Amino acid sequence: MKLDVPVMFNAEVVHKGKRLAKPEAQTEWIEVEVREVSDFDAPLATEWTREDSSPACTRWFEETHWVPYEYKDEDGGRHRLDAEGLRERLRTGRKSQNPLSVGTEHVLQDFAAGNRPAFDPASFRSIESSDRDAVRSAAMKNASNAIIVDGGLYKRGSEPVYRLTRSRIASAGGRHSLRPEVALVSEGGDPKDMFRANRWDDMAEEAGERYNRQVELDETARITVYIPESIRFDDERAALFTGLEGILSSQRRFLQTARLSDMRTWLELAEALAAAKENWTDETAAALETAADTYLAVTLAADDYYSGTLKAVMNRWRMRPLGDDFDGSSVLKPY
DSSP, rough: OOEEEEEEEEEEETTTTTOEEEEEEEEEEEEEEEEEEEETTEEEEEEEHHHHOOOOEEEETTTTTEEEOEEEEOOOOEEEBHHHHHHHHHHHTTTOOSSSSOHHHHHHHHTTSSSSSOOGGGGEEEEEEHHHHHHHHHHHHHHTTTTTTEEEEEEEEEOOOEOOGGGGGEEEEEEEEEEEEEGGGGOOOOGGEEEEEOHHHHHHHHHHHHHHHHHEEEEGGGESSSGGGGGOOHHHHHHHHHHHHHHHHHHHTTTGGSSSHHHHHHHHHHHHHHHHHOOOOOOHHHHHHHHHHHHHHSSSSSSSSHHHHHHHHHHHHHHHTTTTOOOTTTTOOOO
């Protein structure tokens, strides 16, 4: 679908009959193309229900998750933007709730209403500098990160994951219930609290271990996975790396007065972690586990809090599901 997009860029221009350049905002229309994709080529990959009962999903296209482009009304209600709504926003210069336009909204609206002239290089004596190319590239990139499926607008995203946090536990009548938060990998969060969309049962077991109580998970938060191969986030390695980094960072301040043996095990663990992050192999993974076990036995054995923290990190790693082999491209970032 070809669309005319209003954009604004800054330029240093010299007007005809003048000598000095001055900065001015310039506006113009540029044509971009947002790809229209069929349901067959971009099928539903995942689907879930939010806490406010609104539906959410991702589609799978070009080895990437795509999420519906949504906006909120004045009452906070969620709405999905369709192709016709996008055309209207572009036609009127509206930038808010519109993923394509580039510039300041009131300037774009004035331009779309015909109150500002379109950029014309011939109308100036000279153009000393401008960010026109960068703005045009940004608009083109915005368009490349969007697709239209069955009339609806989708933006490039990432897969959904569960976030397991104590603050979401509710207790009533001696029973404990927990509704995990569902978020996209790209939205961040503490990896130790994140579980892949296909690991509901493992997350339930982790909740019981972590909170030392029988916790019943709210099934309404469960993610339905339609395309198993679209689930790629390496949550276990992300949790391992982040957990070990946190322990090393917290213990760093004690190194100046630590025993030589404690300094040595700290350095060995830090070096093993760096090597594993740089090049993950069976050898670097085994060395990392050995270094963590040594640090636990030599340095943290008498420290209940940090030894418990490190045990929890390593227990989760060693209890990971068998057969989950990932290339590591999405350990701590969306792929």
